[in-house]
Amino acid sequence: MDAGEPRPAHAPLPPHPGLGDFQRHVEALYGERDRRRGLPGTFMWLVEEVGELARALRAEDPQALATEFADVLAWLATVASLAGVDLETAVGRYASGCPRCGKCPCACRRGPARE
Numbered sequence: 001m002d003a004g005e006p007r008p009a010h011a012p013l014p015p016h017p018g019l020g021d022f023q024r025h026v027e028a029l030y031g032e033r034d035r036r037r038g039l040p041g042t043f044m045w046l047v048e049e050v051g052e053l054a055r056a057l058r059a060e061d062p063q064a065l066a067t068e069f070a071d072v073l074a075w076l077a078t079v080a081s082l083a084g085v086d087l088e089t090a091v092g093r094y095a096s097g098c099p100r101c102g103k104c105p106c107a108c109r110r111g112p113a114r115e
């Protein structure tokens, strides 16, 4: 955000935010900037953050891990917003068990549907 530009008013995250709360919060924080950057450039930032998560996993640094997981989730949320996907609705795909076999835990022979 440019210096001097008024910050948009938005509610802070509740103590136990749902995925939709988090997506809307990230959109309030960065949505304007992310829309200017566009979907391809913002997706590239998500991929870069995934790389940082890989490095944190390799380093076995618990604090860095928490930070990188939060950053990846924030970039995923903003990419979803730019693509017009509501994450809370999208994760309903897993609400009744594995999307392929319907079981919990998954009983698919070749691994879960997300592979």
Ligand SMILES: [Zn+2]
Pocket: 098, 099, 100, 101, 102, 103, 106, 107, 108, 111, 112, 113
């Ligand atoms: Zn399954």
